[in-house]
Amino acid sequence: MTSPVWHPFTQHGLQEPVPTVIRAEGALLHCADGSTLIDAISSWWVTTHGHCHPRITAAIAAQAQKLDQVIFAGYTHEPAEEVARGLIAIAPSGLSHVFFSDSGSTSVEVALKMALGYWHNRKQPRHRILVLEHSYHGDTIGAMSVGERGVFNRPYAPLLFDVGTIPFPVEGQEQATLDALESACRGEQKPAAFIVEPLILGAGGMLIYGAGILRAMREICASHDVLFIADEVMTGWGRTGTLFACEQAGISPDIMCLSKGLTGGSVPLAVTLASTPIFEAHYSTDRAELFYHSSSYTANPIACAAAAANLAIWREEDVLGRIASLSAAMAARRAGLGKDQAFEKSRQIGAIAAIDMKTANAGYLSELAPQLRTFFLERGILLRPLGNTIYVMPPYAITEDAVDIIFSAIAEAAQAFAL
Incomplete structure (x- = not known):
């Protein structure tokens, strides 16, 4: 029977295989057909400590027995308060208020609305948003508007607002x-x-x-009184080698977006952190100046319990040490790939490694991408190349043997698909 499910970023007309995953632990996914997959991309960049981490799953189970959901407009609960306090304690200095939402895209929508509301309430209306070339910030309307225009959003162009695009800082x-x-x-x-x-x-x-370029961009914005929004949805929670990428530049943004690893990747939750001036611009006895944004599941208690458990893991365990070891292991394997003439532009930051396969048809819609996905799936690996760019971003619990298997398969792909 054909499934009625419409999968994201899936062209069903290609009839590509859709494995059924029934359980997971660590960096492994177990499928209904008895096969096992190494999750080499953290299930779309969300899983940090490993699938079904016992501390996080226990927190979810315990919270589900006490309070599953409550309206967050005018009400609160301890899991949300704990998460907010914990985030402010570890966030870049100056970020003092936490607004909850549901996903990376919505955290960006919140950030954009905060920025526009800030200027509106200060009676200095500004409407133009600047973006970095090649960026991606999500799939809702505002998030698409501040992302790269192209295949992701071409059908929806009439809905998108204009932005100013700053060229990507190419090396040199x-x-x-x-x-x-x-x-x-x-x-x-x-x-x-x-x-x-x-x-x-x-x-x-x-x-x-x-990091020097990031710092310089922040300084330029500060000198001209332009708000600086850091979208750390993917870069946060250790992916770049530090808890937050902004740390490496020694900067504090005016607004910061977090999601994905916020709950260790277990359940959906997002936050937008804002500085005191952003909050105070919306603070008034005039109800017309409140921040008009919410969703039914804002600060869901079960999701917040998962996030609180994740924060405890970061406080009490040597997560950065695990990331450093993983990064070193990945770098050692990547060095070998860089010598293969089938590849170019080998690169890595923290526990994210990427390399481009040379092809006559580069870019996101490269025919190489679905071929590579199937190739890796047949070898028991979940990898989802971005066109001809193969990247590895595994959970921090992955074993060195699994890392070896991933990079060996990438090397094998070079022989199978080389020009």
Whole structure:
């Protein structure tokens, strides 16, 4: 029987295999046909400590017996309060308020609305948003608007608002990026905010840039009183080698978006952290100036319990040590791939490694991508290349033997698909 399920980012007309996963632990996914897959991309970048982490699953089970859901408009509960306190304790300095939502896309929508509301309530209406070339911030309307225009959002172009695009800081051409940002910030149409993925652009092709450039971009925005939004949905929770990518640049954004690893990847939850001035711009006795955003499941208690357990793991365990070991293991295996003529642009930051396979048809719609997905699936590995870009972003619980299997399969793919 054909399934009625419409899967995301799936062209069902291609009739690609859709495995049924029945359980998971650590970095392994077990399928209904008896096969096992190594989850080499953390199930779309969300799983940090490993699937079904016992501390997180226990917290979910315990909370489900006490309070499953309650309206968060005018009410609160301890799991949300605990998560908010815990986040403020570890976030970059200056971020003092936590707004809950449901996903990375919605955390970006919240950030954009906060930025526009900030200027509106200060009676200095600004509407222009600056973005970094090749960025991806999600699939809701605002998030698509501040992302790269192209195959992701072409059918929805009439719904998207205009933005100012700053060129990506290509190595050796970083000054062009800084000059363009400087010019845009001091332009006649003063921007409301600049939104970036710190240090690495995810869906845009795992493009990496330096911490010094991130810091310089932040300084330019600050000098022109333009709000700086850090989208750490993918880069947060240790992926770049530090808890948050902003740490490597020594910066504090005005607004920061978090999701994915916030609950260890177990259940959906997102937050948008804001500085005191952002909050105070919405603080008033005038109800018309409150922040108009919510969803039915804002700060769901079960999801917050999972996030609280995740924060406890970060406080009490040497997670960064595990990430450092994993990063070193990945770097050692990646070094071998870099010598293969089938590949180019080998790169890594923290526990994210990427390499491009040379092909006559590069880009996100490269025919190589579905072929590679099937190739890796047949070898018991969940990898989902971005066009001809193969990337590895595993849970921190993965074993070195599993890392060996992943990189050996990538090397094998070079022989199978080389030009």
